[in-house]
Amino acid sequence: MMNVRKNFDKNLQQLQNKMMEMNALTVSAFEKAFTAFKTQDVELALRVIDEDTVIDNLDHEINQFAVWLIAKETPFATDLRRIIASLKITSDIERIADFAVNIAKATAKIGNTESLINITSLEKMNEVSLDMLKKAVTAFIDGNMEYAKEVAALDDIVDNAYAETYKSITEYLRTHPEQTTQLVQLLFINRYLERTADHITNIAESAAYLIKGQIYDLNQ
Amino acid sequence: MKQSEGTAKISVKDLNLFYGEKQALFDVSLDIEEKKVTALIGPSGCGKSTFLRTLNRMNDLIDGVKISGDIVIDKEDIYKSADVIKLRTKVGMVFQKPNLFPMSIYDNVAYGPRAQGIKNKKELNKIVEESLRGAAIWDEVKDRLKSSALGLSGGQQQRVCIARAIAMKPDVILMDEPTSALDPISTLKVEELIAQLKKAYTIVIVTHNMQQAARVSDKTAFFLNGEVIEYDVTNSVFSNPKDQRTEDYVTGRFG
Numbered sequence: 188m189m190n191v192r193k194n195f196d197k198n199l200q201q202l203q204n205k206m207m208e209m210n211a212l213t214v215s216a217f218e219k220a221f222t223a224f225k226t227q228d229v230e231l232a233l234r235v236i237d238e239d240t241v242i243d244n245l246d247h248e249i250n251q252f253a254v255w256l257i258a259k260e261t262p263f264a265t266d267l268r269r270i271i272a273s274l275k276i277t278s279d280i281e282r283i284a285d286f287a288v289n290i291a292k293a294t295a296k297i298g299n300t301e302s303l304i305n306i307t308s309l310e311k312m313n314e315v316s317l318d319m320l321k322k323a324v325t326a327f328i329d330g331n332m333e334y335a336k337e338v339a340a341l342d343d344i345v346d347n348a349y350a351e352t353y354k355s356i357t358e359y360l361r362t363h364p365e366q367t368t369q370l371v372q373l374l375f376i377n378r379y380l381e382r383t384a385d386h387i388t389n390i391a392e393s394a395a396y397l398i399k400g401q402i403y404d405l406n407q
Numbered sequence: 408m409k410q411s412e413g414t415a416k417i418s419v420k421d422l423n424l425f426y427g428e429k430q431a432l433f434d435v436s437l438d439i440e441e442k443k444v445t446a447l448i449g450p451s452g453c454g455k456s457t458f459l460r461t462l463n464r465m466n467d468l469i470d471g472v473k474i475s476g477d478i479v480i481d482k483e484d485i486y487k488s489a490d491v492i493k494l495r496t497k498v499g500m501v502f503q504k505p506n507l508f509p510m511s512i513y514d515n516v517a518y519g520p521r522a523q524g525i526k527n528k529k530e531l532n533k534i535v536e537e538s539l540r541g542a543a544i545w546d547e548v549k550d551r552l553k554s555s556a557l558g559l560s561g562g563q564q565q566r567v568c569i570a571r572a573i574a575m576k577p578d579v580i581l582m583d584e585p586t587s588a589l590d591p592i593s594t595l596k597v598e599e600l601i602a603q604l605k606k607a608y609t610i611v612i613v614t615h616n617m618q619q620a621a622r623v624s625d626k627t628a629f630f631l632n633g634e635v636i637e638y639d640v641t642n643s644v645f646s647n648p649k650d651q652r653t654e655d656y657v658t659g660r661f662g
Contacts (some may be wrong), residue, residue, distance in 0.1 A: 191660075195659070261617075264647065265660050
């Protein structure tokens with residue numbers, strides 16, 4: 188059979204490549220932000236904040252490209268769902284990159300002091316989130332529904348860790364009010380990681396939408 | 408195969424059609440809902456136009472056509488009743504190219520009613536105006552009803568054709584690629600008109616333009632090699648088709 192939409196397929200591949208590039212940069216930003224937080228490396232944190240522009244620019248580029256593809260190719264069925272899912276996923280990735288920036292900013296505010304990271308589950312949340320992101324993006328690229336479902340299950344782990352961390356920080360705060368500055372930032376980071384996992388779950392939902400053709404609510 | 412949930416205006420069951428030895432339709436069964444737009448899509452030669460023409464027995468005019476199965480319109484099997492004239496009054500048709508007669512706009516629209524024996528001038532005037540209004544062309548032609556219909560633009564001619572069909576007070580209007588010869592703006596005007604017409608008529612439209620099918624129709628049937636592969640609400644057919652062959656066709660991956 189002759190493929191009469193070779194050019195369109197090439198464009199769809201380009202769209203996906205751009206998304207992969209954006210995702211790789213976001214993963215790297217996230218890893219750097221968390222390393223900076225863990226090691227109190229303010230310089231590294233500032234770099235993460237600086238480099239976010241590249242991700243934002245890619246976000247705009249992908250959006251424009253997707254809109255143009257819709258206009259010129261009037262896609263239907265899987266093609267349409269793929270482009271819509273790409274748009275949604277890109278905006279989730281962009282939000283995740285913003286959370287990396289937020290963590291970097293919190294790191295700068297904490298500065299160099301005795302780290303209280305050990306009273307939290309933030310490291311675990313970070314680890315699980317990165318694993319979720321890998322699975323969610325793979326679910327989209329490979330059309331793997333099992334991965335999409337696994338992401339939803341992992342989100343529960345992050346949610347529980349969030350609740351635990353919230354509790355331990357507020358308890359610690361009562362006995363150590365002199366640590367308020369750092370503890371407040373830790374509370375924020377706790378929140379950022381929890382929101383990050385939610386956005387990753389959205390990515391898995393978009394993947395499920397592409398695969399199954401219906402809206403899935405995995406955020407429950 | 409998903410059948411209609413609404414009222415079936417036309418019910419087709421196990422329809423087979425042969426042009427001589429060659430079979431063009433295979434066991435086609437589908438219900439067409441009343442006052443809805445049903446689009447028939449599929450590649451050239453898939454049988455969609457053949458199917459459309461069975462609905463008012465236009466295929467009777469072709470030598471060597473054999474038909475089996477049932478087509479029931481308003482509880483009457485149209486191949487068992489002999490009155491083809493009455494059938495074609497009830498089931499009107501608009502073709503790919505505007506096919507107006509070389510006479511005035513007025514006479515074109517009045518042609519059918521006159522042939523039915525309506526002579527009264529006032530009554531004819533009323534039918535002509537109502538039909539032209541119904542076809543959203545009245546304002547453009549009301550001052551030149553007596554001039555030749557062939558002087559109109561293609562898009563206007565096609566809407567006069569629709570007016571001519573409406574003048575017979577049909578229940579069903581069949582449209583065989585009604586905009587394929589029109590420019591984009593005229594096409595959109597006809598599509599707007601279709602949206603208006605479905606309040607009063609059951610419309611079945613054959614189109615090669617998939618965006619058009621998606622825009623104008625409530626339900627879509629995908630034909631391939633004389634069979635109905637998928638028949639569902641239009642939204643499903645275009646955003647999440649069930650059959651891989653439908654998917655390949657609507658996404659243009661079809662050879």
